[in-house]
Amino acid sequence: MSIPKPGQPVRGSTTGAPIMALFDLLGRRWAMGIIWNLAAGPATFRALQSPTGRIQGKTISPSILNARLKDLQEAKLVVRTLDGYGLTPLGRQLFTLIEPLDPWSLEWGKAL
Amino acid sequence: MSIPKPGQPVRGSTTGAPIMALFDLLGRRWAMGIIWNLAAGPATFRALQSPTGRIQGKTISPSILNARLKDLQEAKLVVRTLDGYGLTPLGRQLFTLIEPLDPWSLEWGKAL
DNA sequence: CAGCGCGCTACCGATACAGTAGCATGCTAC
DNA sequence: GTAGCATGCTACTGTATCGGTAGCGCGCTG
Numbered sequence: 001m002s003i004p005k006p007g008q009p010v011r012g013s014t015t016g017a018p019i020m021a022l023f024d025l026l027g028r029r030w031a032m033g034i035i036w037n038l039a040a041g042p043a044t045f046r047a048l049q050s051p052t053g054r055i056q057g058k059t060i061s062p063s064i065l066n067a068r069l070k071d072l073q074e075a076k077l078v079v080r081t082l083d084g085y086g087l088t089p090l091g092r093q094l095f096t097l098i099e100p101l102d103p104w105s106l107e108w109g110k111a112l
Numbered sequence: 113m114s115i116p117k118p119g120q121p122v123r124g125s126t127t128g129a130p131i132m133a134l135f136d137l138l139g140r141r142w143a144m145g146i147i148w149n150l151a152a153g154p155a156t157f158r159a160l161q162s163p164t165g166r167i168q169g170k171t172i173s174p175s176i177l178n179a180r181l182k183d184l185q186e187a188k189l190v191v192r193t194l195d196g197y198g199l200t201p202l203g204r205q206l207f208t209l210i211e212p213l214d215p216w217s218l219e220w221g222k223a224l
Numbered sequence: 225c226a227g228c229g230c231g232c233t234a235c236c237g238a239t240a241c242a243g244t245a246g247c248a249t250g251c252t253a254c
Numbered sequence: 255g256t257a258g259c260a261t262g263c264t265a266c267t268g269t270a271t272c273g274g275t276a277g278c279g280c281g282c283t284g
Contacts, residue, residue, distance in 0.1 A: 230281090
C-alpha cells in the first residue's frame with residue numbers, strides 16, 4: 001500500500017484534505033496501538049509484537065507489524081533507532097493529541 | 113463483525129483495555145470520517161455517501177457505509193433520527209477529542 | 225562452527241473492503 | 255391508482271488487507 005500523503009491521499013479519498021490522509025493512516029489496523037506503545041519509550045520489533053506491551057493483549061503478526069511500521073516511518077511518525085523503533089517529534093505530538101482518548105474510553109466503556 | 117465492547121474487544125485483542133476497543137473501532141475504514149462528517153450536523157444516508165460532505169472526496173460504498181453506521185450505533189456514538197443519522201452526546205464528546213487532529217494534520221502535511 | 229535469539233520476509237488462508245446491481249418503501253404526478 | 259422517481263438499504267462478486275505460521279539471514283555465544 002502506498003503512502004497516505006496529505007496532499008495526495010490514498011485509498012479512495014480525492015479531496016487531499018490532510019485530515020483525511022490522517023484518518024486513512026490511523027484507520028489501519030494497529031496503527032494507533034503502535035504509536036500508543038512507542039509513546040512509553042522506544043521498543044524493539046519483538047517487544048512491539050509481544051502481548052506485554054502497554055496495551056496489546058495479543059501478539060501482532062510480524063508481517064502486519066512490519067507493514068505498519070513502514071507506513072508510520074513514511075509518515076514520519078516513527079523512526080528506527082539503534083535500540084529499535086521510537087516516535088519522532090511529530091509522532092510525539094500526535095500522541096499528545098490522542099492521549100485524552102484513554103480516560104474518555106473508560107467513560108465510554110461504562111456507558112455501554 | 114461483532115461489536116467492539118470495551119470489556120470484550122473484538123478482532124484479536126484480549127486485554128479488554130477500553131482504549132484498545134476504541135482503537136479497534138476507530139481503526140475501521142471511514143469510522144472517523146463518518147463521525148467527523150456527522151459533527152457538522154445530522155445527515156442522511158445519501159448525504160454521507162456523497163462526496164460533498166465535510167471531508168469525503170469520494171463516495172463510500174453503501175455496503176461499507178451501512179456496516180460502519182451499524183458499528184457506530186452499537187458503540188452508542190451514532191443514532192438514527194428522523195432526518196437521518198446524528199451523533200449521540202457520547203459521539204459529540206469523542207468528536208471534541210479528535211477535533212484537534214485537524215489543525216495538527218496541516219502541520220503534519222507540511223512536514224512531509 | 226553449532227546453537228540461539230532477533231528482525232524480518234514469503235506464503236497462504238481468512239476477513240474486510242470496494243463497486244455495482246437491484247429491491248423495498250414512500251412520495252409525486254398524472 | 256398506478257407509473258414514475260428518489261431514498262435507504264441489501265446481495266453479490268471481485269480485490270485488497272489482515273492473520274498465522276514457517277523459515278531465512280545475521281550477529282552473538284559458547
